[in-house]
Amino acid sequence: MNLILMGAPGAGKGTQSAKISEKYHIPAIATGDILRGAIKAGTELGKAAKSYIDAGQLVPDSVVIGIIKEYLASDECKNGFILDGFPRSIPQAEALDEMGVKIDVVLSIEVADDKIVERMSGRRVCSCGASYHVAYNPPKTEGVCDKCGAALYIRADDAAETVKNRLATFHAQTEPLKEYYSKKGLLVTVEGQEEVADTTALVYRALQSFEA
Ligand code: ADP
Numbered sequence: 001m002n003l004i005l006m007g008a009p010g011a012g013k014g015t016q017s018a019k020i021s022e023k024y025h026i027p028a029i030a031t032g033d034i035l036r037g038a039i040k041a042g043t044e045l046g047k048a049a050k051s052y053i054d055a056g057q058l059v060p061d062s063v064v065i066g067i068i069k070e071y072l073a074s075d076e077c078k079n080g081f082i083l084d085g086f087p088r089s090i091p092q093a094e095a096l097d098e099m100g101v102k103i104d105v106v107l108s109i110e111v112a113d114d115k116i117v118e119r120m121s122g123r124r125v126c127s128c129g130a131s132y133h134v135a136y137n138p139p140k141t142e143g144v145c146d147k148c149g150a151a152l153y154i155r156a157d158d159a160a161e162t163v164k165n166r167l168a169t170f171h172a173q174t175e176p177l178k179e180y181y182s183k184k185g186l187l188v189t190v191e192g193q194e195e196v197a198d199t200t201a202l203v204y205r206a207l208q209s210f211e212a
Pocket residue numbers: 008009010011013031032033035052053054056057058059060061064084085086087088092157166
């Protein structure tokens with residue numbers, strides 16, 4: 001299954017992509033995680049991406065398209081993949097089409113803006129990619145990752161002001177992709193729920209008909 005996961009920042013893409021990855025044994029490619037990793041490692045890519053991420057804007061298309069090309073060409077993605085956070089603009093979607101990548105389904109997790117703001121303020125993340133919420137999805141031990149034991153942290157771009165910018169960017173540049181994929185007959189939507197497990201149940205059900 002070749003899947004694109006869409007949704008506003010904080011809609012729960014990362015959390016649900018981990019669940020889908022577990023169930024279907026396909027890797028999740030999260031452009032946000034890749035970019036944050038590059039920033040942490042101090043690479044050229046990281047240096048190019050940092051100012052955009054900090055401002056809540058999109059990193060230039062050419063940069064992320066290059067990343068995706070490389071990942072999708074790897075053996076790991078042979079039997080399917082989840083794209084979490086890509087494409088995020090019409091030019092990115094067109095680039096994906098030009099790569100000749102066949103997409104089976106585009107799943108959009110719908111969450112209203114006011115809910116998003118509330119969620120971001122409680123989000124805690126781990127450098128391994130795991131994501132938690134202090135109230136809705138707490139780790140077993142406060143501040144510690146269940147998966148790898150590392151200390152959790154608050155993402156710099158989860159600051160209230162930056163969240164506003166990210167939401168504006170989402171509505172202006174990413175949301176038009178829903179129409180783009182709907183026209184291709186690929187769009188499936190799921191209402192994001194308060195409880196992670198409830199959303200996962202809806203996601204699994206939505207994907208059932210796309211199983212190989
Ligand atoms: P969220 O979906 O919660 O906003 P991500 O971790 O997916 O978080 O992305 C964080 C930031 O990384 C985005 O706000 C953006 O600046 C950058 N980014 C991630 N994916 C892309 C992409 N496909 N195109 C451009 N910028 C991206």
